[in-house]
Amino acid sequence: MKIVFFGASKFSEELLSTLYDNGFKIDALFTIGQEFTVRKGEKVKNYNHANLIPLAEANNTPHYIVDEDRKLSSYIDVLEEIKPDVILVLGWYYMIPKAVREIPRYGCCGIHASLLPKYAGWAPLVWAMIHGEEEAGVTFFQMDESVDGGDIIMQKAFDIEYEDTIKNVYEKATESSKEILLETLPVFDQLKFRKQDKSLTEIHDKRSPEDGLIDMNMTAKQMYDFVRAQSDPYPGAFIKTSDGKRLIIEKARIADDNC
Secondary structure, three states: OOEEEEOOEHHHHHHHHHHHHOOOOEEEEEEOOOEEEEOOOEEEEOOOEOOOHHHHHHOOOOEEEOOOOOOHHHHHHHHHHHOOOEEEEOOOOOOOOHHHHOOOOOOEEEEEOOOOOOOEEOOHHHHHHHOOOOEEEEEEEEOOOOOOOOOEEEEEEEEOOOOOOHHHHHHHHHHHHHHHHHHHHHHHHHOOOEOOOHHHOOEEOOOOHHHHEOOOOOOHHHHHHHHHHOOOOOOOEEEEOOOOOEEEEOOOOOOOOOO
């Protein structure tokens, strides 16, 4: 099975390492720098970025960088020459053009850190925790022209415990994603994909460090969830002091009424 890997995050690094460790050959790696451009020149910083090139080089995998100067569509000739069975899109930050999606036998397949169609779009685990969800999950799906709306291949759910931070939940999502890949890739030609009900899709927007400002009108539980959803490795929830500085709240607890 010919596999091309698209990724640029610590999540990507974990999954790429798992594939190598389990004997999968990756025919090419495509990656993105830590800062990249979206939406007509808007700069975005990936706080979970990982440099995947050393890992690719250690495993003799050809690698290519995608940015505003060399867009993904400019690599169509490279992909057509490889003739991949599947492109795995794991920790990626650009939309995949139709011309690229049509190249692999099984299309472009990604893992999104939510139980689609819930929490499609950006930062799904952060949004889920901010909203006080007690369950999250990951979805392995075949990409189409919509935002995270393609056919579902497999899903795995996990609990968000009361004391979990975003780091804990991120680790759960990563472990579930590893399990999905190892279960599905060896039998990919036998899998049946399930269509999503796109009328139920919830698309959430990207977040920036400025979105971590704590609203003091929140309830104690809302504030608690807001803090743990944006703790390390993210920039953090914060308040502004009287001298205009940010005081980052890395950890919080709700005090007993008798305190």
